[in-house]
Amino acid sequence: MNDRKLQELALAVIDIEAQAVASLAREIRAPAFSTACKLMLECKGRVVVIGMGKSGHIGGKIAATLASTGTPAFFVHPGEASHGDLGMITAADVVLALSNSGETSEIITILPIIKRLDAPLIAMTGNPESTLAKAATASINVSVEREACPLDLAPTASTTAALAMGDALAIALLESRGFTEEDFARSHPGGALGRRLLLLIDDLMHTGETMPTVGPDTPLSNALMEMTRKGLGMTAVIDDSRHLIGVFTDGDLRRAIDSKLDVHEALISDVMTRDCKTVHPGMLAAEALQIMDSTKINALPVVNDDNVLVGALNMHDLLRAGVV
Numbered sequence: 001m002n003d004r005k006l007q008e009l010a011l012a013v014i015d016i017e018a019q020a021v022a023s024l025a026r027e028i029r030a031p032a033f034s035t036a037c038k039l040m041l042e043c044k045g046r047v048v049v050i051g052m053g054k055s056g057h058i059g060g061k062i063a064a065t066l067a068s069t070g071t072p073a074f075f076v077h078p079g080e081a082s083h084g085d086l087g088m089i090t091a092a093d094v095v096l097a098l099s100n101s102g103e104t105s106e107i108i109t110i111l112p113i114i115k116r117l118d119a120p121l122i123a124m125t126g127n128p129e130s131t132l133a134k135a136a137t138a139s140i141n142v143s144v145e146r147e148a149c150p151l152d153l154a155p156t157a158s159t160t161a162a163l164a165m166g167d168a169l170a171i172a173l174l175e176s177r178g179f180t181e182e183d184f185a186r187s188h189p190g191g192a193l194g195r196r197l198l199l200l201i202d203d204l205m206h207t208g209e210t211m212p213t214v215g216p217d218t219p220l221s222n223a224l225m226e227m228t229r230k231g232l233g234m235t236a237v238i239d240d241s242r243h244l245i246g247v248f249t250d251g252d253l254r255r256a257i258d259s260k261l262d263v264h265e266a267l268i269s270d271v272m273t274r275d276c277k278t279v280h281p282g283m284l285a286a287e288a289l290q291i292m293d294s295t296k297i298n299a300l301p302v303v304n305d306d307n308v309l310v311g312a313l314n315m316h317d318l319l320r321a322g323v324v
Helices: 003-022 033-042 054-068 105-117 131-135 155-176 181-186 192-198 222-228 252-258 284-297 313-320
Strands: 047-051 072-076 092-097 122-123 138-141 233-237 244-249 299-302 309-315
Touching: 003 155, 033 092, 033 122, 033 138, 033 155, 047 054, 047 105, 047 309, 054 072, 054 155, 072 244, 092 105, 105 122, 122 131, 122 155, 122 181, 131 138, 222 233, 222 252, 233 309, 244 252, 244 299, 284 299, 284 313, 309 313
Parallel strands: 047 072, 047 092, 092 122, 122 138
Antiparallel strands: 233 244, 299 309
16 A cells, blocks of 8 residues: 555545535525524524434534534433433424434434424434434435445545534524624633633733832932833833823833933933823733734833823733733
8 A cells, every 4th residue: 555545545535525515505505404594593592412423423513613603502412311311402492413314213212302392403414304304393414425435334424514514504603693703702712812802901911019110200220120120121100199101111221222321320201201102901902912013012001091000011911811
């Protein structure tokens, strides 16, 4: 078995599965797809996804995708459903059942209970004449001409088709609900998008004794010591009422040295930047990042509406939080 033969076998699998997915277009144009979407949009409870074996694995992924894109959903193992887990399904729910044959015994066994609950049933099956398809409120045909397995036995193309159809349902529902980036971030607070869209400056800024601050009459040498102790690459310059007067950064220090200024004699008010950029509590950390990027600075003072210093933030804080 040489490299070329291995590649030919793999490419054949990709070709078969690609054809299986492409053939779903006609099923999406069929009435059952729209009916299934409407049932899930109108659902007052949850979408309960069930499936055995490989269909169960695909069902678990579909449930997770639905839940993360605005359609509350969870997976129930049909074998466990017959032993108590049916109590998870209510009349307010919609059941989405996956079975390539449409005759999976564990699913067929619980169909009467689902019907008794009067919960709408959506079937996703490769056999439109099966028991499951005929019992469903809406039956979506995900049949494939053949499996990618050379024995035409192992679920391959059929599971790929079911997975793609599940994604099609989820995204159609996402668009119908007007689901936004912010909505997605709320269900993914640990992800990069969640951090970018949900994390506030308040969650990251340094406050109290960790803020580098000096008065305007502070010698530059003392201000440098304050910057070194607090480690933010800047110090805010404030008056007796803690109103922000200016800021002194590493960049200001380089400019002072270039101008041959005596760092032992100069006051911070002689070298600080007066009209400095600031941010406010309640702003997104991503907004602070945008200001830093656009102005080529690495630290920002945080002030309230009265220009009173309440915190300090630098690029390393954003890096540690994963906002960058």
